[in-house]
Amino acid sequence: MAGEPAIQVEGLTKAYGRTTALREVSFALDPGEVFGYLGPNGAGKTTTLRLLMGMIRPTSGAARVLGMDSWREAVAVHRVVGYVPGETRLYDRLTGRQHVAYFGHLRGDPGEKRATVLAGRLDLDLDRPTRSLSKGNRQKLAVVLALMSEPRVLILDEPSGGLDPLVQHEFHALLREHTTTGGSVLFSSHVLAEVQRVADRIGVLRAGRLVTVDRVDDLRAKSLHHIRARFAEDVPATTFAAVPDVRDVAVAGRVLTCSAPELALDALVKEIARHRLLDFECVEADLEETFLTYYGSGADDAA
């Protein structure tokens, strides 16, 4: 079992009639890793997760969980995976606790004690009928049902949409606890800010293709900074524009504005320090902007 990827996707391709939702996607998750699967609507995230759950059959390529083929060994895969689908399917007339009992029974593992602890941490009342729950509370119940049997792998489709920030924080803490005991998490999102908080690596999907896989730390090194410097003297824009990786250089009056990734800051600040400075500001852009700068919005991609 040692060294076996928790999840492995190889050349995974899925066509729905004439629409190719996923093309030749490959990546692997190590045990203990949180992998954020990021992409705009329609990029193919849900398709990938459903292939991993063996709910649909790949056109070509393979999806594996703990070495088991998701399509051919779907039943065994379901035993080791906690899955939160994009659309939560619950029984309106049952309470949360009845869902817990039902799913516990199906899995042959009551899990009620753990479910009660999870619900407490997420601030979910398990005794209310599901039909009276808000979208966020239904989502919490889906999370409780996925985590209560302590599965080794979690596959989560946009799991925290609808959760308020405090609950999101607790939810991320639960994911972290899951990985410290060797569990793995694959979760999809179209919101980078959320993924960066909890993921070790991020894979970006665009129009069915995996365009990049990056460690969150490496992405931070590329993170854009917006700089504004006011000088006591005239300065030539060209000297700043010549610093490698510095972009959007403009000098208006005696004020320089430009953007630079973290790794270019040292050279840029040394160039700025050659002139008499009155005021200086350096603000880190959010990763969303960094992402769009390096990978584009993908809106113009042909499928």
Ligand SMILES: Nc1ncnc2c1ncn2[C@@H]1O[C@H](COP(=O)(O)OP(=O)(O)OP(=O)(O)O)[C@@H](O)[C@H]1O
């Ligand atoms: N059952 C289906 N039949 C035909 N086309 C489908 C089907 N399911 C998905 N698609 C198409 O496949 C593409 C990928 O869809 P998918 O739901 O995997 O994307 P997504 O990244 O999860 O998007 P979202 O964030 O909106 O859920 C889309 O163009 C979608 O219209």
